[in-house]
Amino acid sequence: MVEAAVGAASENPGPPGWLAMALDVEPFDVRPLLARAEDPLAAILTRAGSVDFGGFLVVDAPFNPTPLRRVLAAQGFSSYGRRLSSSHWRIFFHMDGGRDWERDAEVESGPEGALTWREEDGLHIDVRKLTPPLPMLAILRAIEAMAMPEPLVVHHERVPRFLFPELAERGWKVARVTEEFADVRLWLEPEA
Amino acid sequence: MFAGAFMMGAKDRLLPPSVPYRFFATAVVLHFAGWAALLAGAEDVPGFQGGLGPALAGLHLMTLGVLAMTAIGAAFQLLPVATRRQLGPVWACRLTWWLYAPGVAVLGLGMATAAPWALHAGAALTVAGLALFGVLVARNLLQVTDLPSVTLHVWLALASLAALAGLGVALVVDIDAGFLGHRASAAAAHAVLGGYGFMGMLAMGFSYVLVPMFVLAQPVPDRVGRTTAAVSLLALGLGAGGALAGQGVVAALGGLAGLVAVGLHVKGLMEVLKTRMRRKLEPFFRLVKAAWALLPASVLAGVALALGAPSELVAPLWGFLLVFGWLLSFVTGVLQRIMPFLASMHSGADGRKPALLSQLTASRPLAIHAACHGAAVVLITAGLMAPSPLAVAAGAGLGLAGATAFAAFAVELMRRYRNHQRTHPPQDNGELARC
Numbered sequence: 001m002v003e004a005a006v007g008a009a010s011e012n013p014g015p016p017g018w019l020a021m022a023l024d025v026e027p028f029d030v031r032p033l034l035a036r037a038e039d040p041l042a043a044i045l046t047r048a049g050s051v052d053f054g055g056f057l058v059v060d061a062p063f064n065p066t067p068l069r070r071v072l073a074a075q076g077f078s079s080y081g082r083r084l085s086s087s088h089w090r091i092f093f094h095m096d097g098g099r100d101w102e103r104d105a106e107v108e109s110g111p112e113g114a115l116t117w118r119e120e121d122g123l124h125i126d127v128r129k130l131t132p133p134l135p136m137l138a139i140l141r142a143i144e145a146m147a148m149p150e151p152l153v154v155h156h157e158r159v160p161r162f163l164f165p166e167l168a169e170r171g172w173k174v175a176r177v178t179e180e181f182a183d184v185r186l187w188l189e190p191e192a
Numbered sequence: 193m194f195a196g197a198f199m200m201g202a203k204d205r206l207l208p209p210s211v212p213y214r215f216f217a218t219a220v221v222l223h224f225a226g227w228a229a230l231l232a233g234a235e236d237v238p239g240f241q242g243g244l245g246p247a248l249a250g251l252h253l254m255t256l257g258v259l260a261m262t263a264i265g266a267a268f269q270l271l272p273v274a275t276r277r278q279l280g281p282v283w284a285c286r287l288t289w290w291l292y293a294p295g296v297a298v299l300g301l302g303m304a305t306a307a308p309w310a311l312h313a314g315a316a317l318t319v320a321g322l323a324l325f326g327v328l329v330a331r332n333l334l335q336v337t338d339l340p341s342v343t344l345h346v347w348l349a350l351a352s353l354a355a356l357a358g359l360g361v362a363l364v365v366d367i368d369a370g371f372l373g374h375r376a377s378a379a380a381a382h383a384v385l386g387g388y389g390f391m392g393m394l395a396m397g398f399s400y401v402l403v404p405m406f407v408l409a410q411p412v413p414d415r416v417g418r419t420t421a422a423v424s425l426l427a428l429g430l431g432a433g434g435a436l437a438g439q440g441v442v443a444a445l446g447g448l449a450g451l452v453a454v455g456l457h458v459k460g461l462m463e464v465l466k467t468r469m470r471r472k473l474e475p476f477f478r479l480v481k482a483a484w485a486l487l488p489a490s491v492l493a494g495v496a497l498a499l500g501a502p503s504e505l506v507a508p509l510w511g512f513l514l515v516f517g518w519l520l521s522f523v524t525g526v527l528q529r530i531m532p533f534l535a536s537m538h539s540g541a542d543g544r545k546p547a548l549l550s551q552l553t554a555s556r557p558l559a560i561h562a563a564c565h566g567a568a569v570v571l572i573t574a575g576l577m578a579p580s581p582l583a584v585a586a587g588a589g590l591g592l593a594g595a596t597a598f599a600a601f602a603v604e605l606m607r608r609y610r611n612h613q614r615t616h617p618p619q620d621n622g623e624l625a626r627c
């Protein structure tokens with residue numbers, strides 16, 4: 001699980017803030033097209049052409065489609081790629097003029113569907129778009145799986161109030177919270 | 193996933209603690225009053241098939257005062273979190289209590305004393321409170337396209353509520369006007385819709401969120417929730433329709449469909465328990481499991497009644513197993529878990545260190561309550577079958593003792609919560625302290 005940031009993203013690790021809204025977009029899965037030896041580029045570009053400024057496009061592919069990302073970056077799309085498995089990448093494109101143009105993260109998907117990856121400040125877990133009580137379950141599972149307690153950064157779409165009693169019972173606390181539009185982050189750590 | 197899910201922050205969904213707790217506190221008080229009324233009317237309980245008096249008051253203090261009161265408080269707090277959509281303005285939630293709580297108390301008084309003014313005023317206020325609750329919940333559900341396991345059952349509960357409120361008002365007005373052709377049929381349909389429809393569907397729907405949350409497990413698959421909702425719809429339609437029309441066989445078929453729904457529901461939740469992270473089930477779960485056993489027992493009693501079993505024996509048994517057996521066991525079990533859980537959650541809402549759930553919960557009163565409640569259910573069931581008013585009175589006395597212990601648990605919870613707030617000052621940890 002290695003975070004590889006390039007371009008403008010290197011100064012700002014972790015998923016971009018706009019990802020929270022991109023998670024609502026239905027992915028365009030090009031893997032069946034590729035399995036039939038059909039080139040999906042035209043179909044992707046057609047869809048990209050209909051994305052307004054501020055909009056999103058999400059593509060599922062069997063590999064990291066670097067050439068495609070560069071093509072769309074030239075058209076003003078930032079992109080964030082997640083390696084969901086060895087043969088499954090999900091690329092989130094955001095039409096913002098290409099300000100935050102390319103980032104990748106290798107992630108692991110847990111049984112609840114939460115995505116985890118490691119960064120310099122600790123283990124990160126993204127539980128956005130999961131229905132209750134799956135976010136709480138995924139976070140507690142991540143905590144209980146730690147051999148040595150370390151900070152856990154939670155990417156959520158709301159402040160998970162119902163999690164707090166469970167954290168307190170386990171001797172953990174919420175050290176810090178930042179709440180922006182569509183992007184709530186919580187820094188969890190063991191009580192001193 | 194519904195569009196615009198981000199338009200509401202978590203802080204918008206967190207009600208002030210005074211909103212859910214006013215419903216819970218009222219439920220705790222009326223729990224005591226309900227058992228006291230049953231004790232006062234113990235002489236009439238064996239063979240009871242309706243009619244004004246303490247027994248009817250006790251029944252409604254439990255159904256409206258404890259079961260529905262708890263359900264409303266829990267729904268106001270939990271539904272917006274589960275569905276991630278707003279429920280309504282806080283003043284409307286408070287107004288619901290101001291209409292409903294006095295309404296139930298006055299209605300109970302009217303039923304116990306046969307005072308027409310209290311019956312009419314209590315029924316009007318109660319229906320107004322329930323109608324406001326229904327509107328608030330419906331507004332929330334209309335915005336939700338996922339969570340079918342929860343929303344489909346809550347929709348069924350609201351539909352049942354509308355029908356049972358209409359029948360309830362008709363039954364109250366009929367006491368003076370006498371316009372109902374067959375009052376017993378209307379009362380039976382009212383009981384089916386109230387017990388299995390309104391309360392039952394809320395219990396089933398909320399179980400699909402609460403049980404996984406409390407035991408830390410994967411939720412019930414959506415297909416299971418859709419199936420139990422569909423079979424429940426069939427069961428309620430046949431059960432209530434058959435009862436209202438005086439068609440016992442149709443009502444019995446509804447009961448059999450209800451048994452299928454119950455089987456699927458309990459099987460789904462047992463599967464949830466198998467995947468749980470919390471290895472040891474907490475004490476409250478003993479009441480939940482007892483409720484799961486008493487639910488099919490009540491349905492079987494209802495089927496027997498519909499097929500012509502002696503009504504003076506089976507009708508009170510059915511009503512008792514339904515209300516005091518299944519629903520009261522389930523609701524007091526859930527309430528004793530929700531109250532400290534919400535207290536712990538609110539204790540950390542302003543940046544304080546949250547109070548530990550385990551430190552807020554006084555386990556001894558809860559153990560006493562569970563023992564008294566279980567013994568009360570057994571004794572009164574025996575007293576209804578014997579029939580023996582003495583056994584019913586003894587059981588009601590035990591139920592009253594259990595309700596006292598439950599009230600002691602609630603008072604101690606508030607004392608510990610306030611003590612924690614006094615000794616733990618708020619800390620600044622970013623947005624959390626300002627939410």
